[in-house]
Amino acid sequence: MGTPERIKEVAGKVTAARENGYDVVVVVSAMGKTTDELLNLAHQITPNPSGREIDMLLSTGEQISISLLAMAIHSMGYSAISLTGAQGGIFTDSVHRRAKIVDIKPVKIIEKLKKDNIVIVAGFQGIDYEQNITTLGRGGSDTTAVALAAVLHAERCEIYTDVDGVYTADPNIVTEAKKIDSISYDEMMELAQLGAKVMNARAVEVAAKYNVDLTVQSSFHDVPGTLITREAKDMEYIVVRGIAVQEDEAKLTIQHLPDKPGIAAKVFKKIADANINIDMIVQNVSEKGITDISFTVPKNDLSQTREMLEPFLREIGAAGLAADENMAKISVAGIGMRGHSGVAARMFDVLARAGINIEMISTSEIKISCVIEKRFARQAARALHKEFKLEK
């Protein structure tokens, strides 16, 4: 919800659902740039604000949205009431800025629904058992919505966003990309993690766990979106459901690490403690008691990772840390890959024919990811999209 005009449009959508006879619970996030503006205020005060106080600050963003949406719905002649995360009974752990929902006690929500209200709940936020306000981090509002849909046994959960749905590839990269009508939770989770930014993997995970049918559609255009559900249509026949490109990856290689039991664990614990998200890890075969380990991190985390790791690596006797920040990850994913061999081979072949070198490979049952040079990423996406006939 960006502006007062947008809020009125959202109110129109919500009351239309009410007119269709549904009990409606709406989860909203902060308006447009509110969160950035609040963070900017905080950084004018201190470069290192505490998580608790940042959550106290940021949670006002959704609180503003919910009250304005309630007002807009009132002005259309409907009953509506706004609830903060705390009032909505969204209980979380105490990990500020990226809290996890641990329980929902929707007493007030149910009470207000019974009194014929459209209930508007602040997304992205909750309260811990000490009554501290928490925020859920990335994808938080979607996660709130899905979790509420689960606990309220909702018929479905509709996510309105700035894209029309989930595509076979990013349409900005592959012009032939096609909107997917329905996709399974597993595929969506893989694609979400692989960089399709439509839905956060976390929200899909909750939907899968509680079997909530999710739709993703545009909040701007009134066109059908994508259904995310347990069994997507044509599930077994479609081998590759989509292609994801993650640009802005950095690859780091720890050179000549002494190959002793537990040493890799130490390195990655160090990185995890600093809250840096490592993606792919590849370890070369050990030679003469030393080994190389490569891994990828988001480019933004590169300098922090280096600063933190370099002294530690010297301490444990590694030769050095090489970094390449111009990497991308390209992935293909699809449930159908389970029953079809040869997807990996076709993928490697496509890249080879295009003269693109594969730096790292990682696979799961339903996806294959390759790290390549960033300058080849878009070309690779188009070639793979064509190879797997996703435009059909």
Add this chain to the structure above:
Amino acid sequence: MGTPERIKEVAGKVTAARENGYDVVVVVSAMGKTTDELLNLAHQITPNPSGREIDMLLSTGEQISISLLAMAIHSMGYSAISLTGAQGGIFTDSVHRRAKIVDIKPVKIIEKLKKDNIVIVAGFQGIDYEQNITTLGRGGSDTTAVALAAVLHAERCEIYTDVDGVYTADPNIVTEAKKIDSISYDEMMELAQLGAKVMNARAVEVAAKYNVDLTVQSSFHDVPGTLITREAKDMEYIVVRGIAVQEDEAKLTIQHLPDKPGIAAKVFKKIADANINIDMIVQNVSEKGITDISFTVPKNDLSQTREMLEPFLREIGAAGLAADENMAKISVAGIGMRGHSGVAARMFDVLARAGINIEMISTSEIKISCVIEKRFARQAARALHKEFKLEK
């Protein structure tokens, strides 16, 4: 607290108090224009937002301030924690936009103080027994501060504001006006109600009830302010403590009202139900079963009052409603007036000598107010200030 810079200054003041060995609880209001901006957003949505949703919206203003102040105090190396009104245990009635505090349960405040925190509480807001967020209306933050000081048995309550303290008259009107070192609760309440905008009467009332020593001082300049306490120094000797001018008053006269028992009550109930604050009321002697009643309202409420009253007055047989919107009220107040006769006479004499006609008069034990034409208000204030030697 207007800007991030101001917040840092406030943090400096707060930590200085901590360094002096005090347990500190800080009550803050919203930053600068935040409240106006939020109201503006609401009015872009609907001209008539519900009180509950307005409170949900406005309460974010203080929530932003408390978190930023906590961050600023952290950055100076002190422990601090912010609490919303709800978290601070500020319970109110359910009259949105002008709720009254009915109870304070400072469990969290005390717990956090014991853990050596500077505790920052959002002013102006609370929660009702249904968990709805409420706001306290005018003077709300001061009232929160005083009520907390009372319940926590604080040594004193310091109010930081945009003026240096309480003056014998508005220095913008009377250049000789002098800052008052100490003033009694009763005098301050009279002056507050009479238009000295330094302190809200409501906060002073709570201070008086619980015997909280209050100081009012500038948040910009480090100079001593005014102490508001039970027994001000030289209380009996100083006859007139201060002069207050309330411009922007409107006078209404109900003409030829049938003088039947209960009819005035009906009129004023009608006005009270519309939430219009009537100030002075004067009824003329009844002649031949009809009477005139004059009263004053804030100029802003004039048109609403007329619209509401005129049809009703026709119904009950009054001749009409005359209105004059260019009125002002000038008042002198002081505890010493109790023991000194002749203050009223001196006041009327001063006005008469200046050729100023008195339109209405109202008195209490410790104040006299006269309604005069607005164009004479400032001249009258200066003449009275001189007459009662307040510059000494």
